[in-house]
Amino acid sequence: xxxxxxxxxxxxxxxxxxxxxxxxxxxxxxxxxxxxxxxxxxxxxxxxxxxxxxxxxxxxxxxxxxxxxxxxxxxxxxxxxxxxxxxxxxxxxxxxxxxxxxxxxxxxxxxxxxxxxxxxxxxxxxxxxxxxxxxxxxxxxxxxxxxxxxxxxxxxxxxxxxxxxxxxxxxxxxxxxxxxxxxxxxxxxxxxxxxxxxxxxxxxxxxxxxxxxxxxxxxxxxxxxxxxxxxxxxxxxxxxxxxxxxxxxxxxxxxxxxxxxxxxxxxxxxxxxxxxxxxxxxxxxxxxxxxxxxxxxxxxxxxxxxxxxxxxxxxxxxxxxxxxxxxxxxxxxxxxxxxxxxxxxxxxxxxxxxxxxxxxxxxxxxxxxxxxxxxxxxxxxxxxxxxxxxxxxx
Amino acid sequence: xxxxxxxxxxxxxxxxxxxxxxxxxxxxxxxxxxxxxxxxxxxxxxxxxxxxxxxxxxxxxxxxxxxxxxxxxxxxxxxxxxxxxxxxxxxxxxxxxxxxxxxxxxxxxxxxxxxxxxxxxxxxxxxxxxxxxxxxxxxxxxxxxxxxxxxxxxxxxxxxxxxxxxxxxxxxxxxxxxxxxxxxxxxxxxxxxxxxxxxxxxxxxxxxxxxxxxxxxxxxxxxxxxxxxxxxxxxxxxxxxxxxxxxxxxxxxxxxxxxxxxxxxxx
Numbered sequence: 096x097x098x099x100x101x102x103x104x105x106x107x108x109x110x111x112x113x114x115x116x117x118x119x120x121x122x123x124x125x126x127x128x129x130x131x132x133x134x135x136x137x138x139x140x141x142x143x144x145x146x147x148x149x150x151x152x153x154x155x156x157x158x159x160x161x162x163x164x165x166x167x168x169x170x171x172x173x174x175x176x177x178x179x180x181x182x183x184x185x186x187x188x189x190x191x192x193x194x195x196x197x198x199x200x201x202x203x204x205x206x207x208x209x210x211x212x213x214x215x216x217x218x219x220x221x222x223x224x225x226x227x228x229x230x231x232x233x234x235x236x237x238x239x240x241x242x243x244x245x246x247x248x249x250x251x252x253x254x255x256x257x258x259x260x261x262x263x264x265x266x267x268x269x270x271x272x273x274x275x276x277x278x279x280x281x282x283x284x285x286x287x288x289x290x291x292x293x294x295x296x297x298x299x300x301x302x303x304x305x306x307x308x309x310x311x312x313x314x315x316x317x318x319x320x321x322x323x324x325x326x327x328x329x330x331x332x333x334x335x336x337x338x339x340x341x342x343x344x345x346x347x348x349x350x351x352x353x354x355x356x357x358x359x360x361x362x363x364x365x366x367x368x369x370x371x372x373x374x375x376x377x378x379x380x381x382x383x384x385x386x387x388x389x390x391x392x393x394x395x396x397x398x399x400x401x402x403x404x405x406x407x408x409x410x411x412x413x414x415x416x417x418x419x420x421x422x423x424x425x426x427x428x429x430x431x432x433x434x435x436x437x438x439x440x441x442x443x444x445x446x447x448x449x450x451x452x453x454x455x456x457x458x459x460x461x462x463x464x465x466x467x468x469x470x471x472x473x474x475x476x477x478x479x480x481x482x483x484x485x486x487x488x489x
Numbered sequence: 490x491x492x493x494x495x496x497x498x499x500x501x502x503x504x505x506x507x508x509x510x511x512x513x514x515x516x517x518x519x520x521x522x523x524x525x526x527x528x529x530x531x532x533x534x535x536x537x538x539x540x541x542x543x544x545x546x547x548x549x550x551x552x553x554x555x556x557x558x559x560x561x562x563x564x565x566x567x568x569x570x571x572x573x574x575x576x577x578x579x580x581x582x583x584x585x586x587x588x589x590x591x592x593x594x595x596x597x598x599x600x601x602x603x604x605x606x607x608x609x610x611x612x613x614x615x616x617x618x619x620x621x622x623x624x625x626x627x628x629x630x631x632x633x634x635x636x637x638x639x640x641x642x643x644x645x646x647x648x649x650x651x652x653x654x655x656x657x658x659x660x661x662x663x664x665x666x667x668x669x670x671x672x673x674x675x676x677x678x679x680x681x682x683x684x685x686x687x688x689x690x691x692x693x694x695x696x697x698x699x700x701x702x703x704x705x706x707x708x709x710x711x712x713x714x715x716x717x718x719x720x721x722x723x724x725x726x727x728x729x730x731x732x733x734x735x736x737x738x739x740x741x742x743x744x745x746x747x748x749x750x751x752x753x754x755x756x
Binding site for chain 2: 101109110111112113114115116117118119257258263264267270271274275276277278372373374375376381383385386387388389
């Protein structure tokens with residue numbers, strides 16, 4: 096089972112961190128290994144996932160979308176129906192229980208679109224832990240609603256003005272905080288990125304998505320699907336869906352943000368257009384220039400606006416276990432409207448990337464194929480940004 | 490013998506402590522960085538650390554973040570910094586180290602970087618995000634090239650681990666005075682004395698040098714009592730940032746390092 100004991104998925108992963116954090120990551124690794132086997136922990140997490148988050152989330156047959164696209168049968172794994180509106184809560188609750196067990200009283204997190212920040216603020220509030228969330232000031236601008244939600248939930252939102260003022264810089268700032276306050280603080284990383292053991296922990300907590308999907312597919316379709324499709328920023332909803340199917344004959348497709356187009360250079364697609372490098376403690380595909388400086392990215396969705404990607408995705412790419420594609424902002428906005436109108440489901444802009452890819456491919460795949468897509472979050476948070484783009488006023 | 494080792498032997502004979510100065514290469518320009526190296530040597534600095542700018546300096550505080558950003562705006566790269574090392578090596582034998590995050594070096598190519606560095610007269614490298622466990626390949630390459638790879642130890646490093654790090658570091662052991670990022674602090678923690686003494690005990694013959702948060706002559710003198718030297722970075726970078734022109738930069742920095750030197754040498 097990967098990662099290996101050093102935190103590597105083949106050549107990807109590892110721990111490229113300041114020495115100060117070594118003990119904290121080792122402790123996290125040890126405590127997680129122990130807690131993972133604990134029946135009590137499992138029961139506790141199951142309890143909250145069922146009664147608080149509202150799991151299992153439905154697997155829904157999108158009949159009208161399927162008819163419209165005249166191709167493969169499309170099923171949606173409805174993570175948008177989770178409490179707080181996205182899959183992020185699965186990991187946030189798992190890690191909060193872990194932090195609580197470790198006796199950490201202060202929680203810090205980074206957030207891009209704000210979905211992870213809201214999930215962490217929620218879970219921390221539920222357990223009475225102090226919570227501070229780092230968020231790029233550009234993301235604060237385009238995700239105002241989530242900023243307000245975090246504040247209502249009792250978290251402090253700290254604007255990050257350095258660098259590109261987006262997710263990558265929020266992670267830098269969270270790491271700086273953690274280096275300083277490591278003895279009292281748990282860093283609740285929100286995606287399958289960062290140094291080992293984070294990519295593994297986040298994947299494990301998100302795997303509930305794929306485990307449920309497997310059972311539901313057998314029940315509703317009568318067999319496993321032909322394709323699994325999910326958007327990839329850091330890659331947590333995709334790995335959550337894919338990982339339990341690793342040994343099955345099911346094709347994985349991760350969809351990155353092509354922004355204004357791969358050729359324009361304004362995108363966030365490291366798996367499609369990056370090269371191997373080291374960012375935020377892990378070796379993986381990274382968007383960087385010829386001098387090894389990390390590139391600035393562009394995507395209409397704040398949650399995918401990140402120049403790196405989880406090391407396990409880099410491994411899936413290299414070993415050809417998964418395919419990765421990218422769709423541009425225009426295609427995403429079209430798909431966003433299409434799903435809203437045909438199914439009455441307004442997706443998050445992140446999840447709309449997966450929809451856009453299916454719009455392109457459904458017919459080609461053909462009517463006898465089944466595709467399951469992770470609808471990772473709902474679009475309420477994006478209303479203001481979408482209204483701006485369409486020139487509407489709220 | 491490497492210039493760093495030679496320098497520490499010389500200091501030991503003279504019963505003095507090492508003063509290591511850090512500046513970000515290319516701020517305000519590579520030309521002035523070159524002049525600063527010579528000026529700081531004249532005013533009593535023993536070893537110089539040149540910071541390689543990086544877009545995402547996660548172990549640095551606001552002062553070095555800012556200078557790193559300024560250097561990148563001037564398109565300063567690892568390649569250009571190595572050319573500066575080559576130039577300056579014609580004029581001085583002062584030990585020179587680069588402090589760089591791992592990605593720019595990894596992107597350059599480890600073998601190519603080690604080869605070029607040796608050719609151009611660099612003496613060592615400090616990579617703040619490359620811990621022992623991840624450094625095995627680089628360690629071999631750097632040793633073959635005669636480059637000192639300096640590892641860091643911190644207050645959160647266990648004694649067992651510190652012993653291992655002290656055994657693998659080359660040049661000196663960089664002891665980080667506190668948990669946190671680079672930057673000046675008014676007070677230095679009380680525990681530092683014991684921590685440095687135990688680091689000294691574990692490191693044997695390898696010199697132990699303390700950095701992070703040391704910003705004036707008094708602090709430098711106090712800390713140096715318990716180890717083999719101090720590193721000052723942000724305080725100097727700040728002076729460079731606040732000085733208006735080239736002449737001011739050279740005189741102000743020269744004045745500051747001279748003060749520190751005299752403070753450290755005072756009996």
